[in-house]
Amino acid sequence: MAAWGGFLRSHKVVIAKLDAELQESHGLPLVWYDALVQLHISGRPLRMKELADRLLLSRSATTRFVDRLEGANLVARNLASEDRRGMTVELTEEGYQRLRLASPSHLLGVRRHFVSHLDETQIAALAGAWGNLLTEEDK
Helix, strand or coil: CCCHHHHHHHHHHHHHHHHHHHHHHHHHHHHHHHHHHHHHHHHHCCEEEHHHHCCCCCCCHHHHHHHHHHHHEEEEEEEEECCCCCCEEEECHHHHHHHHHHHHHHHHHHHHHHHHHCCCHHHHHHHHHHHHHHCCCCC
């Protein structure tokens, strides 16, 4: 229980710090930044369900969330080209530029609030542990 409770508390504290830094420096909440990252690394527009799965959000929450991102001109929503029934989401040029500008300071924050508190052995152990906890479909 100590490991579980420590993980939960550490996650809460680190996420709050990263979120505050991104908002202060770039006007981006961490969850918005994560959405931009997911869209960028996909290399293609994502269906709403795919984005929801990557962000760990429900479909209805994702719709409202994408509404806000679209209103900020960070993403664009389009009919899916393959079947014209579903919707896809893709980065706009502004979304890409905001991601590009925010990434260095976010990665510095990850280093400052997480990586710098661990030695190489601990980092390797955590990376292995996370891998053990996730099934292939979770990854």
